[in-house]
Amino acid sequence: MEFLNSILVKPFSDMFAAPDFLIQVLWEGLVAGVLYALIALGFVLIYKSSRIFNFAQGIMVVFAALTLVGLHEKGVPALLAVPMTLGVMFLLAVAIERVVLRPLVNQPDIILFMATIGITLFLVGFGELIFGGENKVMITEQLHIPTGSFEFEPFGGFVSIEQKDVTAVIGAVLLVGGLILFLNRSKMGRAIRALGDDHQAALSVGISLSTIWVLVWFIAGVIALATGIVWGARAGVSFALEVIAFKALPVLMLGGLESVLGAIVGGIAIGVLEKLFEIYWGQPLLGGNTETWFAFVFALIVLLFRPQGLFGERIIERV
Amino acid sequence: MNIHVSPQPTDTADDGIAPGGVLMEVRNVSLSFGGVKAITDISFDVRKGEIRAIIGPNGAGKTSMLNVINGFYTPQQGTIVFRGRERRAMKPHHAVRQGIARTFQNVALFKGMSTLDNIMAGRSVLMRRKLFWQMLWHGPALAEEIAHRRVVEEIIDFLEIQHIRRVPVGKLPYGLQKRVELGRALAMEPSLLLLDEPMAGMNLEEKEDMSRFILDVNRQRGTTIALIEHDMGVVMDLSDRVVVLDYGKKIADGPPDEVKSNQQVIDAYLGVAH
Amino acid sequence: MLYRTAGQFKTSYYADHALFPVRQDAMLLGFILLLAFVVFPMTADEFVFKALLVPVLIYALAALGLNILTGFAGQLSLGTGAFMGVGAYACYKLVSIFPEMNIVVAIALSGFFSAAVGVAFGLPSLRIKGFYLAIATLAAQFFLVWLFEKWAWLYNYNSSGAIQVPNIDMFGVTVAGPNASAVVQYYFVLCVVSLITLLSINITRGRIGRIWKSVRDMDIAAELVGINLMKAKLSAFAVSSYIVGIAGALFVFLWRGAAEPVLFDIPLSFRVLFIAIIGGLGSILGNYLGAILIVALPVVISALPSALGLPVSSATVEHLNTMIIGALIIAFLIIEPHGLARFWAIIREKLIMWPFPH
Numbered sequence: 001m002e003f004l005n006s007i008l009v010k011p012f013s014d015m016f017a018a019p020d021f022l023i024q025v026l027w028e029g030l031v032a033g034v035l036y037a038l039i040a041l042g043f044v045l046i047y048k049s050s051r052i053f054n055f056a057q058g059i060m061v062v063f064a065a066l067t068l069v070g071l072h073e074k075g076v077p078a079l080l081a082v083p084m085t086l087g088v089m090f091l092l093a094v095a096i097e098r099v100v101l102r103p104l105v106n107q108p109d110i111i112l113f114m115a116t117i118g119i120t121l122f123l124v125g126f127g128e129l130i131f132g133g134e135n136k137v138m139i140t141e142q143l144h145i146p147t148g149s150f151e152f153e154p155f156g157g158f159v160s161i162e163q164k165d166v167t168a169v170i171g172a173v174l175l176v177g178g179l180i181l182f183l184n185r186s187k188m189g190r191a192i193r194a195l196g197d198d199h200q201a202a203l204s205v206g207i208s209l210s211t212i213w214v215l216v217w218f219i220a221g222v223i224a225l226a227t228g229i230v231w232g233a234r235a236g237v238s239f240a241l242e243v244i245a246f247k248a249l250p251v252l253m254l255g256g257l258e259s260v261l262g263a264i265v266g267g268i269a270i271g272v273l274e275k276l277f278e279i280y281w282g283q284p285l286l287g288g289n290t291e292t293w294f295a296f297v298f299a300l301i302v303l304l305f306r307p308q309g310l311f312g313e314r315i316i317e318r319v
Numbered sequence: 320m321n322i323h324v325s326p327q328p329t330d331t332a333d334d335g336i337a338p339g340g341v342l343m344e345v346r347n348v349s350l351s352f353g354g355v356k357a358i359t360d361i362s363f364d365v366r367k368g369e370i371r372a373i374i375g376p377n378g379a380g381k382t383s384m385l386n387v388i389n390g391f392y393t394p395q396q397g398t399i400v401f402r403g404r405e406r407r408a409m410k411p412h413h414a415v416r417q418g419i420a421r422t423f424q425n426v427a428l429f430k431g432m433s434t435l436d437n438i439m440a441g442r443s444v445l446m447r448r449k450l451f452w453q454m455l456w457h458g459p460a461l462a463e464e465i466a467h468r469r470v471v472e473e474i475i476d477f478l479e480i481q482h483i484r485r486v487p488v489g490k491l492p493y494g495l496q497k498r499v500e501l502g503r504a505l506a507m508e509p510s511l512l513l514l515d516e517p518m519a520g521m522n523l524e525e526k527e528d529m530s531r532f533i534l535d536v537n538r539q540r541g542t543t544i545a546l547i548e549h550d551m552g553v554v555m556d557l558s559d560r561v562v563v564l565d566y567g568k569k570i571a572d573g574p575p576d577e578v579k580s581n582q583q584v585i586d587a588y589l590g591v592a593h
Numbered sequence: 594m595l596y597r598t599a600g601q602f603k604t605s606y607y608a609d610h611a612l613f614p615v616r617q618d619a620m621l622l623g624f625i626l627l628l629a630f631v632v633f634p635m636t637a638d639e640f641v642f643k644a645l646l647v648p649v650l651i652y653a654l655a656a657l658g659l660n661i662l663t664g665f666a667g668q669l670s671l672g673t674g675a676f677m678g679v680g681a682y683a684c685y686k687l688v689s690i691f692p693e694m695n696i697v698v699a700i701a702l703s704g705f706f707s708a709a710v711g712v713a714f715g716l717p718s719l720r721i722k723g724f725y726l727a728i729a730t731l732a733a734q735f736f737l738v739w740l741f742e743k744w745a746w747l748y749n750y751n752s753s754g755a756i757q758v759p760n761i762d763m764f765g766v767t768v769a770g771p772n773a774s775a776v777v778q779y780y781f782v783l784c785v786v787s788l789i790t791l792l793s794i795n796i797t798r799g800r801i802g803r804i805w806k807s808v809r810d811m812d813i814a815a816e817l818v819g820i821n822l823m824k825a826k827l828s829a830f831a832v833s834s835y836i837v838g839i840a841g842a843l844f845v846f847l848w849r850g851a852a853e854p855v856l857f858d859i860p861l862s863f864r865v866l867f868i869a870i871i872g873g874l875g876s877i878l879g880n881y882l883g884a885i886l887i888v889a890l891p892v893v894i895s896a897l898p899s900a901l902g903l904p905v906s907s908a909t910v911e912h913l914n915t916m917i918i919g920a921l922i923i924a925f926l927i928i929e930p931h932g933l934a935r936f937w938a939i940i941r942e943k944l945i946m947w948p949f950p951h
Binding site (some may be wrong): 003053097100104107109110111113114115117118119120121123124125126128129131202239246252253257286287288289290292293296297299300303304309 | 655720721722723727728729743863866867879912915916918919920923926927932
C-alpha cells in the first residue's frame, strides 16, 4: 500500500503542491525535447532520401560544434566561424558521398548502417586529433545569443527561463518551418521526397542521386550545427555530447523512421516525459539518473503495441 | 522415383481419407484489408489425390486465397476444413505440421544458403534432436542429419539439381530457383501442396520440365496439389478440376473443358464491363 | 599444390559431414592449436599474455556470441557490452555467495543469467524488426549499465562501486585474482574458448543453425516452411547471450581483475560489434581474425612511433586508433562486405587452384 502510494499518488500530489516547479520541469523537458527532435530530424531526412540509417547524425552534432569552437580558438571571429563551419560540413557531405556512399550504393541496408558507424568512429578520432579531447565552452556570447533569464512568479512560486533556451526553441521552430517549406515547395525538396518513395522511379525521371545525397547530408550538417550550438551552450562541447545523440534513436523508434512530424512530436514527448519521470519517480524512488535509459524503455514499450511507431504506416506483410 | 516417408511418425502420414474424398474444404471465406475486399464469400473443395487449379485475372484474389489456406492471413469470415478439422485462425507453422506446404509467386528461398541447406531447411519440422545433442554432434544428431540427408538427396536426384547442390541459391538462375523451392516444399512431405505460379517467367523447356515434376509428384507420391497458374495450356493439361476467381468472387468451378466454355469465364478474361 | 583437394573423395554421408572434409584444413587447424597450446605459452611474456593473447581470445568469444545472434539469426544487437556485464556480475555474486564453488562451475552458471536476461530483452524481436530492434537492444544496454551502478547488492555494497576479483584456486592452482599467473589464466581462457567454439560449430552446422539462417535470410518464408519464429529467435538470443555472458565473466575474472559499470557501456558493445563485422558476419573463424585485428591494432599503433623514434603522446595514439578503426570498417565494407573470413575463403580457393590459374 505504502509502495503503491509512492508510485501512483505521491508524484502527482507533489506536482500539484508545487506547480511553479512543475512548470520549470516541463520547460526544461521541452527544451531538451526540441533538441532531440532536431537530431532526429536530420536523421529522418537522410533515411527518407536514401534508406540509410545514419548512426553518425549525433556525432555530426558534436563535430560541427567542435569545429565552430575550434576555429574560434584558432583566432577566427565568431561570426565568420559559423559560415566556415558550414563550409566544413559541406565538404564533409561531399566526402561522405564520394568515399562512402557511392561505392556502397545498392548494398543491403545493414552494410550502409555499419558504414555510418565507421563514419562515426572516424569523426570522433579525427575531431579529437585536431581539436583535442577535452571539454570546451561554446562561444555563446560571441554569437550574440542572449544569456540572461526571464523570471516569473506564477501561483506565488518562482520560474526561471533562460533566454538562450528561448532562443533555441525559436531557432528550432524557424529551422523546422524552413525545412518543411523547402521539402514541400522547392523542386529539390520534392526530388528528395520522390527519392524516398521509390529509388528506381526517381532515377528514371532524371534525378541525380549524388547531388541529392550531398544536399541531404549537408542539410543534416546544418541541422547538426544548429543543434550543436544550442546544446553546447547548455552543456559544453565535447564528445560526451554523444550521449544526446543516442537519445535521437528512441525518438525515431517512437515517431517512425520516415516521419518528419513523428520526429518532432516524438522528440518533445520524450524530452518532457523523461524529465518528469526523473524528477517525480526516478530521483525519489530509483536513485536518479534514469534519463540514461528511460527514453529507450519507454519507446520499446510503445513499440510493443505499435510496431510501426506512432506515425509509421501499418505494415501489411506479403509473400 | 521412390521417396520414403521419414522414420518419425508425423500427423501427415495417413489421414484415413480415401482417394477422391474431400481433403480440404474452403467454406464461405471472406478477406479484406482495411476497406479493400480481396476475397468475397468463396467456397470450394480439394479432393484427395487430384490436381486442382485456381485461375483468374490479375488481382482476382488467388494468392490471397493460398495465404488464407496456409494460415498466413486470417479471414474475417468463413473457415477452412483440412482433413476433417475446422479452423479459422492458425499460425503458418501449424499448417505445415498438419501437412500443407507451398511455393511462392516471387521465389521465397533462403538466398544465403546452399541448395542442399534450403531443402534440408524444409525438413526442420520433421527433425527432433534438441540443442544438447546438436552441441555434441556425434551420435544422435549426426544420425538424424544423415537420415534426412538421404531423403533430401533423393529429392535432389528427382528434380535433377545434383550439380547445384552446394551453390548458394541467390546465385542461381530463376528457373532453377523455382525448382529448388519445389524441392523444399517436397521435403516437408505434405499431403497438400500449394503452388503459386510454378511456371511464371519460364521458357518452354523449363515449363515442360516443371509440368513433368508436378505430374510425377502427384502420380507417384499421391500428393494432392492446388496450383495457381496463368498459362492456360498448362492449366488445362495438368489439372483435374479448375476454380475460377474474378474480383475476389468465384465465377466458375468444374473440369477444365467445362470451365473453358463457361461464358462468365470468357468475359472475365476478355474484360467485358461488369 | 599444398591445398590440392583432388583425389579426396567422400564415399559416405558420414565422411561428408566431418568437421573438415578437406584434409589440409584439419592440418592447418592442428598447426594453429599447436601454436596456441604449446608454442605461445613457452615463448610469450607477461605483456604478450595480458595485452594480446588473452584479450584476443575473450573478445573473439564475445564476438562469436554476437555473431550467432546477428550473423546467423539476423537479429542486430547493440547491447553486447551490457550482456557481458550480466555474466560478469552474476559470476561475481556466485563467487561471493558460494566461495567454495569451483570457478568453472561459477562461470558456466553465470552464462545462464545472461541468457535469461537476453531472452527477456529478445522478446520484443517477435514484434519489432530490423533497425527498430537494434534500437530496442540499446534499451537493454543503457538500462542494465544503470542497474549495475544503482543496485549496490550487485557489488556487495562496497564504497568504490566496483567489483574486485578475489584470489580463486582450482585444484591448488590460483587461476583468478591478483596472485594468478598469466600462463595459467591463458590456458584457462584458451580451454574455455576452444570448447565453446567447438560446440558453436556443431550447433550452427546442424538443424538449429539452418533454422537460424532461414530466419535471417527471409523470416516470412521460414515461418511458411514450418519454422516457429518465436522459438528460433528466442533460442538465438539465449545461446548468443549465454556465450556473451561467459565472455563477460572471463573478461573480468581472467583478464581485467576488476570492473566498474562504465566498463560495460556502449564502447564495449561497439568494439565487439566491429570485431564481428570486420571478421565476417555469419562466420566462426572471422571472430578470431577480427579480434586479432582490433586487439593488435592499438598495440601496433602505440609501438610504431617509438620504434620509428617519433614523439607521439598516448592521447594522440588513442585518437589515431579510433580514426583508423573507423576508416578500416568503411574500407572493409567497400572492399569485402563479408569480412576477413571471406578473404581467407578466397585465398583458400586460390590455393586449391595453385599453381594453375583456372
